[in-house]
Amino acid sequence: MEKLNILEIEERLTHLVDWEYYDDALHTDFEFDNFKDCMSAMNRIAFECEALNHHPEWTNIYNTLQITLTTHDAGGVTDLDFQLATIINKIVEVEEIDEEE
Template sequence: MNTLTENEIEQRLLRLPEWDYFDNAIHAEFEFDNFKDCFSAMSRIAFECEALNHHPDWTNVYNVLKISISTHDANGVTEKDFKLAHAIEAIVEEDEE
């Protein structure tokens, strides 16, 4: 899988305003009302990661979820990362409703 150029990454990030590019990965931070809501979103994200066979680096402290995505095999950001980021966005947006 080919890595995207910095310009290609920045263009794709226009559709993901919660996400940033740095340290050779795309990153987002989501805050939930409480730990239960955060953990629930993480569980749904985990199922999506398994379906896509692509797993983020993430941390959770109480109600905050920090996610970092890159394609380790490609040593950078690829289309696969954006596919997962969009799936994560759909899950998080569903929680906000």
């Protein structure tokens, strides 16, 4: 997997809501209503990470989830990071819809 250049990253970020690029990685954070909802999202994300064999750096403090994506083998952001970020956004959107019901 090849590292993307800054122009490719900036272009792809225009299609990816709530993510930023700095320190050779994609970054975001999500706030949930409570710890249970945050952990539920993390578990759903974990299954997708295993399927892609690509794993985030993340931290969870109560209802907040901070995620950093980078491909260490490539030394920066690759297509795989954008694939996972897109999946994560879809999972979190599902979580938000579930909470409203």
